[in-house]
Amino acid sequence: MLRYDSYDIVLQEIPNEISLCFTITGCQLACEGCHSEHLWDPEDGKELTFDFFERLITKYKRTITCVVFMGGEWNDSELLALISIAKKANLKVGLYTGLNEKQVKRKYPNLLTNLDYLKTGKWISDLGGLDSCKTNQVLKDLVTGKILNSYFYH
Numbered sequence: 001m002l003r004y005d006s007y008d009i010v011l012q013e014i015p016n017e018i019s020l021c022f023t024i025t026g027c028q029l030a031c032e033g034c035h036s037e038h039l040w041d042p043e044d045g046k047e048l049t050f051d052f053f054e055r056l057i058t059k060y061k062r063t064i065t066c067v068v069f070m071g072g073e074w075n076d077s078e079l080l081a082l083i084s085i086a087k088k089a090n091l092k093v094g095l096y097t098g099l100n101e102k103q104v105k106r107k108y109p110n111l112l113t114n115l116d117y118l119k120t121g122k123w124i125s126d127l128g129g130l131d132s133c134k135t136n137q138v139l140k141d142l143v144t145g146k147i148l149n150s151y152f153y154h
């Protein structure tokens, strides 16, 4: 069962979407300089049960337009089940992962075909995040193929 550290309704993660965003615990990537090492322990956080997830979707579906998972691709079958619940409520779904798109395509092809947004790229402090023009990270609208990084430049 996937576990989460926290959830919140956010505006900044996906441009033009109001997102219910879950931070999933158990990240296996161990990026050098990770700003969230507390997310590495798979036993940390609370269980993200289907029942709890469905109740949150029912509660917020008139407020939100999207659900974002920060991690969780390592349990793709469970993530796909959660994505399916969100899709039934006509919500878009995004995934933030430290993998690159090629790796996601190779390891979790079913995820790619069920997501609307994908943010890829491990954290490299010298290159910065989405607000840096030299970043290795990419936020992509998988429906249109458009790269959305420019929304984060100030």
Ligand code: SF4
Pocket: 027, 028, 029, 030, 031, 033, 034, 035, 036, 037, 039, 097, 098, 122, 123
């Ligand atoms: S993907 Fe994110 S949470 Fe995971 S190790 Fe890298 S920076 Fe940390």
